[in-house]
Amino acid sequence: MLIEEHFAIKAPISKVWDFLLNAQALASCVPGCEGVEVVDENTYVTSIKVKVGPISARFKMRLTIVEREPPRRLLTTGKGEDSKMASSLVSKNEIKLNVISEKETDFYYRSDVSVLGTLGKFGEGIMRKKAKDVGEQFAQALKSKIEMEQ
Secondary structure, three states, rough: EEEEEEEEEEOOHHHHHHHHHHHHHHOOOOOEEEEEEEEEEEEEEEEEEEEEEOEHHHHHHEEEEEEEEEEEEEHHHHHHHEEOEEEEEEEEEEEEEEEOOOEEEEEEEEEEEEEEHHHHHHOOOHHHHHHHHHHHHHHHHHHHHHHHOO
């Protein structure tokens, strides 16, 4: 399932880039994120709780930065499992930043997500709607937190 979002943030590109690399700050924007542990500069472990329809799951996720081109592009991968619900999640993510002006940055992200197991059995329409809702919540939280720091 492909998830894409595109929006403007009223902040310089360097500020947005720095925020993306601050694991604690970024985690605070992810709906359902229950904290993050920094393993090293490219690896993070977190727990994310998600509810889809009547089913709730808590994925223990390992996120890895696989490529970075400061301050314009970041590629990450994520793998997580919820053993209680017998579900797993794998994602490939790309973030691109572009300068709109000195004080505004264009933010684009794209995630290719595969959900397997119990949650994966839900129809793609339900999963896509949930992913879109989570993406919109993330975008709003990210914009709000970065712009408040101005």
